[in-house]
Amino acid sequence: MMLAMADDRLTQLEARHRQLHAEVHELERRAFLTPAEQRLMSDLKKQKLMAKDELYAARRAAQQ
Numbered sequence: 644m645m646l647a648m649a650d651d652r653l654t655q656l657e658a659r660h661r662q663l664h665a666e667v668h669e670l671e672r673r674a675f676l677t678p679a680e681q682r683l684m685s686d687l688k689k690q691k692l693m694a695k696d697e698l699y700a701a702r703r704a705a706q707q
Contacts, residue, residue: 649705656698663691 670684
């Protein structure tokens with residue numbers, strides 16, 4: 644049961660990271676970003692990094 648919960652959490656974190664990556668990629672494709680889009684890009688990158696850190700921590704915890 645605990646393993647299934649860990650797998651669900653990993654799946655959620657991976658999906659969140661992929662979603663953030665796609666959003667950042669979409670903004671990076673633009674030739675010009677407005678100041679609001681620049682702030683959004685910065686926030687998305689921070690969220691993506693936090694999601695990645697959480698994902699790695701969850702993977703380590705699942706292996707133990």
